Amino acid sequence: MRWKKTVLAGACAARATSAALPLIAHEDGMSGSVSVDASAFGSAGDVRFARNLWQALSDAGIVGDDAIQTHPYAGSSKHGPVVQYIDGTVTVGDYSGTFITKRNYRGEDISVEEIFADPSSHFDSLGVMFRREEGYAPDSADWFWAKFMPDGTVATTPDGMSMAGQVAPCISCHQPADGEDFVWGHDRFSR
Ligand code: HEC
Numbered sequence: 001m002r003w004k005k006t007v008l009a010g011a012c013a014a015r016a017t018s019a020a021l022p023l024i025a026h027e028d029g030m031s032g033s034v035s036v037d038a039s040a041f042g043s044a045g046d047v048r049f050a051r052n053l054w055q056a057l058s059d060a061g062i063v064g065d066d067a068i069q070t071h072p073y074a075g076s077s078k079h080g081p082v083v084q085y086i087d088g089t090v091t092v093g094d095y096s097g098t099f100i101t102k103r104n105y106r107g108e109d110i111s112v113e114e115i116f117a118d119p120s121s122h123f124d125s126l127g128v129m130f131r132r133e134e135g136y137a138p139d140s141a142d143w144f145w146a147k148f149m150p151d152g153t154v155a156t157t158p159d160g161m162s163m164a165g166q167v168a169p170c171i172s173c174h175q176p177a178d179g180e181d182f183v184w185g186h187d188r189f190s191r
Pocket of ligand 1: 102146173184185
């Protein structure tokens with residue numbers, strides 16, 4: 001296991017503002033104020049891109065067995081899950097873009113200390129935002145969204161849709177974030 005020695009600026013910002021975030025569960029429910037096309041994600045092309053994105057993150061040491069670990073903190077969910085945040089730049093194909101990953105931990109009464117001691121325990125899933133080329137998704141700040149299982153497979157919704165691309169439940173819950181950047185924790189990627 002590798003630990004990053006310094007806390008990333010992004011992790012700091014997310015922790016600093018998390019108290020002010022709305023008390024909502026980081027779940028995949030379809031609720032949200034924005035109308036987004038629920039059939040517009042999970043195509044073969046979306047899944048292919050998500051697999052390439054996972055590979056790029058894995059090559060960069062962000063995901064996978066030997067992934068870099070950042071300090072876990074309590075997420076804003078009312079169920080109190082623990083999360084880890086990391087951001088940076090990776091290249092997918094010939095395009096380099098900003099990524100944000102969020103490791104989600106779930107379990108009865110889990111604590112930050114417990115996950116700090118053993119980040120492989122209770123690791124539930126990984127949410128990723130990857131900023132694509134300008135114009136990819138003008139209504140949602142050009143982010144590509146994906147949810148992965150710990151082994152890197154793309155997660156699916158209860159009705160079997162692959163959670164990659166313009167994933168409606170992710171977008172609708174992230175839309176109200178300040179800065180019109182769809183990022184809750186900070187506005188560093190606002191433009
Ligand atoms: C019910 C609302 C909700 C849904 C649905 C949701 N998120 Fe989030 N997400 C949040 C909130 C609130 C935060 C910030 C607080 C935290 O980290 O817990 C966040 C944080 C994140 C972050 C860190 C960057 C940021 O915005 O602060 C990523 C990456 C992320 N989510 C990805 C996803 C992906 C991918 C999906 C869909 C699979 C998704 N989220 C679905 C509410 C949601």
